[in-house]
Amino acid sequence: MIYADIIVDISHENLDKTYQYAVPKHLEEKAVVGSLVRFPFGKANRIIKGYIISLSQTPSIDVSYIKEIDEVVDNALVMESHLIRLASWIRDNYGATLNDALKIVLPVKQTVKMVEKRTIRLLLGLDEANAKLIELQRKNYKARIRLLELLLERNVVDYDTAINKYGITRPTIQTFVEHNIIEVEATKVYRNPIKNQQQVEQAMVLTHKQQAIADDFCNEYDEGIRKTYLLHGITGSGKTEVYMEMIEHVLEQGKQVILLIPEIALTYQTVMRFYKRFGDRISIMNSRLSKGERFDQYMRAKQGDIDIMIGPRSALFTPFEKLGLIIIDEEHEGSYKSEMPPKYHAREVAIYRASLLGASVVLGSATPSLEAYKRAKDGEYKLYELNERISGAKLPCVYVVDLREELKKKNKSIFSEKLKELITDRLNNKEQIMLFLNRRGFAGFVSCRSCGHVMKCPHCDVSLTYHYGRDKNKLVCHYCGYEEEMPSKCPSCGSPYIATFGTGTQKVEEMVKKEFPTARVLRMDMDTTTGKEGHEKILSAFANREADILVGTQMIVKGHDFGNVSLVGILAADLSLYANDYRAAEKTFQLLTQAAGRAGRSKDNGEVVIQTYNPEHYSVTTAANNDYEAFYNREIAFRTMMKYPPVSNILVAFLTSKNDEAVAKAADLFKAAVLDYKIQLKSQMDTAEDIVETEDLEIIGPVKANVAKVNDIYRYVLYMKHMDYIYLKNLKNFMEGFIDYSTIFKGCNVQFDFNPMNSY
Structure with missing residues (x-):
């Protein structure tokens, strides 16, 4: 007998409440996860509707109390059914509970005040x-x-x-x-979060290459061909205009479109470009909206009031019934990977959702992820390329400055001589400048020059960052938010020689104002964009030329199009290059290329200064030459040698607990269980080839995480490598069962992550 767990009402408070029913023999084939069913409910056996969220052969209560499903509703692939199937797939492929997956994908009803x-x-x-x-x-x-x-x-x-x-x-x-x-x-009245609505404009005339790509996509779409496409276009090559042609064609077929963008910072500028083309059939979804506004956008989408949803990762689950196209812009971005369980990647989920509904997927980037580009090279995705900027604009001239040579010249400023010279020139010409540093705050850390004591967070295994304010100088933990006053003496030895080391965006802003006192300066980082419209206000002010220089972290270099920016300064390229992460070179190349791409988008005098202590590194030299192919060939050779994704696959088991000894013991036990699984599987293999497959499993750890403690929680990590993703998925399933079986994991939290975007 098969038993179905059913939810009656889809709302956050009811997702935990499931009711088990037996599936009659004649309905077993039709009763799948996501099916809409009718069944007798309560003492009066009133027939109501609900959704199957899981199936099993084991009853959870006495079988004498279990009633039977009355009917599986035919042709009822309603949006809830589709999204439940999607949640089940996410849970199976990425770990965590089905309940966690359901809360991510469902357009849940919440207690919000209706307008x-x-x-x-x-x-x-x-x-x-x-x-x-x-x-x-x-x-x-x-x-x-x-x-x-x-x-x-x-x-x-x-x-x-x-x-x-x-x-x-x-x-x-x-x-x-x-x-x-x-x-x-x-x-x-459903709230519309789009402000400043503007007159609808006609489509731009595409270049020959843009039109050829759009035509090829549209022809295949008309033929019923549904693929995943990778649009690799250099910065300023007009990828957005190609997206618009694709979207218009899909809308003409009566279908709907989801456009994903990587950062909330992109929302305003991107939406306005699309609003001018498509009018009020567009809405946005992001975390800055209130709970009521988000619910309203779900309802507008579900009722067919809109055809295009634009937003970051969460917009992927917009409840469109007639979804025809999913576009993921800047697909290389790490923010498309969830940091909370289930740790899914939007790219993979988008492709699976598209397969359920017969939709196409378009991935776009000037610096594609190695995963996407390798699949395109292997023929799994169809590759389109745009190698020239629109309107004949030239790529900026890039200068790579060796900071070691600057030091020899006694220049201890954060600005090289070349960068100073170019900033002065641009200010005189009334042109705008962007300065990029991938670290917020005033300084990296605070240390005593006498005894070497570093000011650290008492709750996390990290140094505190110095922030300079009008009222007080403070030390802040960027992990848990802990704050304390900047000490005047070393708390360890009493020495007055305690000072800041390193530089953050706040300090850069102060230095810019000191070096160039007449310049109007804006800063954009996590500290200046906390308000609901923080990003929009800063970007609008800079676009309206209310400032000469924009200082910021990576959020300023992704996708923005400021026509008057003719100079970009990358102050410390090495900050991301030597991170403890196998993706460090890739992230550095992407950041440098994207940052350089902000210069000279509508002028021919764009210039970029990359300041680095390692000008010979291939991620710097290839970015300076805007040569993605050369970078890809070097990096994929390294990944192949080291068996890193996308050549191989990595499964991470991340264990946390308030008890350091308990979590260390659990991590050791976990490794022993994995080794036992490997031995058991090997004994069941029939062929030498299968035995080699089990031998390919590589286990690293367990070890303390890079940040061993956060907010008084101890963290351990176990890495497993294998060429076959399915092998690791089955291993993950085994480990989940082991957690349920062993009492030692009580008080420990375990999260799984496939092919992580960041190191642990």
Whole structure:
């Protein structure tokens, strides 16, 4: 007998409440995860609807209490069914619980205050109303007279306007309702988060290459071909215009589109470009929206009020019934990988969701991830390439400055001589400058020059970062938010020689103002963009030329198009190059190329200065030459040699606990269980080839995580490498069962991560 766990109502508070029912033999083939079913509910056996979220052969309660499903509803692939299937796939492929996966994908109902628009409508005919007006005038009911005169003039009046503008009280309105003179109609209003709506514009004329790519996609779409496409276009080559052509074609087929962008910072600028083309059939989804606004966008999408949803990773689960295309712009971005369980990658989930609904997927980037480019090279994705900037604009001239040579010249400033010279020139020419440093705050860390003591967070195994403020100087932990005053003496030895080391964006901003006192400076990082429209205000101000220099972290270098920016300075290319991460060279190449791409987008005098202590490194030299192919060939050779993704696969087991000894013991036990799994599997193999497959499993650790403690939680990590993703997925399933089996994991939290985007 097969048993189905069913949820009756899809809401956050009800996802944990499932009811188990037996599946009759004649319904077993039709009863799949996501199916809409009818079943008897409660003591009265009232027939209601629900969704199957899991199936098993083991009853969870006494079988005498389990009722049978009445019916599987035919042809009921409603949006909830589709998304439940998607959640089940995410849970199976990435770990975590089904409940966690459901909460990610479902357009859940939440307790949010609905916005209503109320109107007052006159129910009386003209003669009756005039007679009533004479009666009220005779009795001198001033407020009622005002309301009735207003209704005789307009017939329908906005409720809030009647109260706020004409001074009519709620009791007056209620009296009219009770006497059947008027009725008050309330309609739900779904909030539209897009502001500054502009006139719809006609499509731009595409270049020959852009048009060829768009035509090829559209022809294949018309032929019913659904693929994953990779659009590799250099910065400024007009990828967005190609997206628009693709979107317009898909919309003409009566389909809907999801456009993913990597950062909230991109939302405003991107949405305005699309709004000018497609009008109010667009909405956005991001974490800056209120809970009510997010729910409203889900409802607008579900009801078919919009056709295009734009947003970061979470927008992938927009409940479109007729989804025809998913576009992932800047597909290389790490933010497309979830950092919370289940740790899914939006690219893989998008491709699976598209396969369920018969949709196409387009990935776009100037610096594609190695995973996407390798698949395109292998023929798994179809590759399109745009190698020239639109309007004949040239790529910027790139200077690589060796900071070791600057030091020899006694230049201890964060600005090289070349960068100073070019900043001065641009300020004189009234052109704009972007300065990029991938570290926020005032300084990297604070240390005593006498004894070497470093100021560290008491709750995390990291140094505190110095932040300079108007009211006080403070040390801040970027992991848990802990703050303390900047000490005047070393707390360890009492020496007054305690000072900051390293440089952050806040310190760069101060130095820019000191070096170039007439320049108007804006700073954009996590500290300056905390408000709901923090990103939008800073970007709009810079776009409107209210500042000469924009200083910021990586959020300023991704996808923005500022026509007056003719100089980009990358102050310390090495910050990302020597991170403890096998993707360090790739991330450095991407950041440098994307940053350089902000210069000279509408001018021919774009220049870029890359400051580095390692100018010979291939990620720096290839970025300076804008040579992705050369970088890819060097990096893929390294990954092949080291058996790193995308050549091989990595499974990470991340264990945390408040008890250091307990989590260390659990991690050791986990490794022993993996070794036992490997031995058991080997004994079951029939062929030498299968035995070699089990031998290919490489186990690293367990070891303490790079940051061994965060917020008083101890962290350990175990790495497993294998060429075959399915092998690691099965290993993950085994480990999940082992966690449930062993009592030693009580008090420990275990998370799984496939092919992590960041090191642990």
